[in-house]
Amino acid sequence: MVQGFDPDSDGSAALVSEDDEPGRAMRVAHALRAREGDEFAKPGNLVEVRFVKGQSLSLTAARLLALMILTAGGDAWQPIAHKMRKADIRRGHKGNERITDMLEELHRTLFAVDDLSWRGRKATKRFSLIQSSREELEEEGAESGWIEWEFTPDARRLIRESETYAVLNRQAVLGFRSVYALRLYEMGALRIHRRQSTWRGDMTALRAALGIAPEIYSDFAQLRRKVLERAKAEIDQLAHFTVEWREIRRGRAVIEVEFQFVAKDAPDQLATVAEHERHTVGRRARREDAVESLVEAAEVALPSAPSPAPARTARPTTSSGSKPAAAAKPATNGAVHFPTGSLMYERGPFADIARQHGGGWDKDLIANAYREQMGDRLRALNGTKLVKSWTGFCQAYAARRGRP
Incomplete structure (x- = not known):
């Protein structure tokens, strides 16, 4: 699984000049797009953006935003319209009504970043990511259509200036069943190659980062059970890393949480790649069952089976059912x-x-x-x-x- 292009980077962010040259995130996004694989780069500035209090994206809208960033690639910072087929969004659903709902949700949702006022004082800047969108009105019986959209100037500025990036896997993004798992996955992918691959914040920062509304999971035991434990289970199964967390307490109350992201070793990477290629039906059962052995x-x-060989090269069988020695080594077929x-x-x-x-x-x-x-x-x-x-x-x- 491809996860970045500059392993010597410590992940520190730096502002770029006000010219038209994009930062490292867009250069990496362009390179990944050229490979035409499942990996794509999401600018670190967008990963770190906070939800305005009381707002967050649903899982389907968060997936759509990820697909938009994947599709835009290294051109996401440009003031141009980006295009995507509806069929790439539906994932097997016949109707397009959900796409309309997702687009409207993206238009409504506000995000916040730290900024400076016109007097040079600390301020909070609120903005939306999508400036405009167009959805084709299909004729009856049509099987496909297109959407197009433009990012807002504020979003393009964040994207252009981003020197950090999270390399995400498309199959993993579409495989998550919890929006909190998807958010935590992005946070981990942004930090996994830093010297200190951790995230630490108080409860307010945690809720803002994951998009947890203040009125739900007010008790940390509920938040741990409904959010953190479920997110960890999905990430450990679908991501290229695992996540652990440490609870910092003052008396009996949890005041801060620290997440540690750890890259998987080669055998676990193989299991993750295999899980991406398996059907989503039964994924939860596989996740909650005993861990499979490395073998x-x-x-x-294993690679898919080659084309049927002539009868004279067919694998022999024995009366005892034992595996012949010659069958232990798979055919290379070049x-x-x-x-x-x-x-x-x-x-x-x-x-x-x-x-x-x-x-x-x-x-x-x-x-x-x-x-x-x-x-x-x-x-x-x-x-x-x-x-x-x-x-x-x-x-x-x-x-x-x-x-x-």
């Missing part, structure tokens, strides 16, 4: 496998991935650690699954060790 996770991540030698002169993608995501560590050092961690399971991986597994391992390696 099972690796087997789930698929790319992880190199056995040095990556110094490797011509495939593995050296480039180690250079981009390995935090500056020696490529062969990371490769040897990867081979040792994966063991025999490495022979079963090839193609896209192998690239995602190797990328995730490089990111976890750099996150655990910091800079060399």
Whole structure:
């Protein structure tokens, strides 16, 4: 799973000049868009934006906003209209009435950021993210239509100036069933590659960050059970990291919460990739059941079966039902496998991935650690699954060790 392009960054934000050059977030978004994968960059300034008291986005509207940012890519800061098919939003629903509701919700919702007044004093700035939108009125029987929208000037300024970014996975975003899990996932993705991958805030800041209305879950025990525990369960299953939290108390009252985000190692990354490819039906049951073994996770991540082979090469069977030795090694069919030698002169993608995501560590050092961690399971991986597994391992390696 691809998770960033500058592992040496400490995540600190800096204002950019007032010219038309976008910050690092948009440059990363442009690069990810060119790869045409499931990963996309959400500017850190948008992740950190607060909801105005009493307002928050529903899960469906939050997903739509994420898809808008994915679609706009590195052009999100430009004063232009962006376009997206309704079919990419519906996800199997036949009607488009939900899209209308989501667009109107995005128009109504106000966000807040810290700013300065005209006198140079601290102030709170309130604004909306969507300036205008157009939705095609389809003829009866039409199967698809388009929406187009423009971000507000305030939103474009935040996007352009953002030097930090959270790299999100589209399948994970669409897989969450709790809007609080989605918000916490974005907060974690923004911080996972920092030297201090934590978030800490008092109860007011926590509610503002997650969009929890002040009148609900007034008791922290309820908030823990209904929000934090459920969000953690989904994130641990679908994200490229896990989350833990620590409660800071004054007497018996919880006054602050500190979240710690920890990158998954390679086997857990494989299980996450496999879960993204499984049907959402039964996901909660799988999440609440016993944790699968690493061997099972690796087997789930095996590449899809090749085209049927001629009868003479069909896998033999035995009367005892035992697995023949020849069947233990899957057919390669020309698929790319992880190199056995040095990556110094490797011509495939593995050296480039180690250079981009390995935090500056020696490529062969990371490769040897990867081979040792994966063991025999490495022979079963090839193609896209192998690239995602190797990328995730490089990111976890750099996150655990910091800079060399």
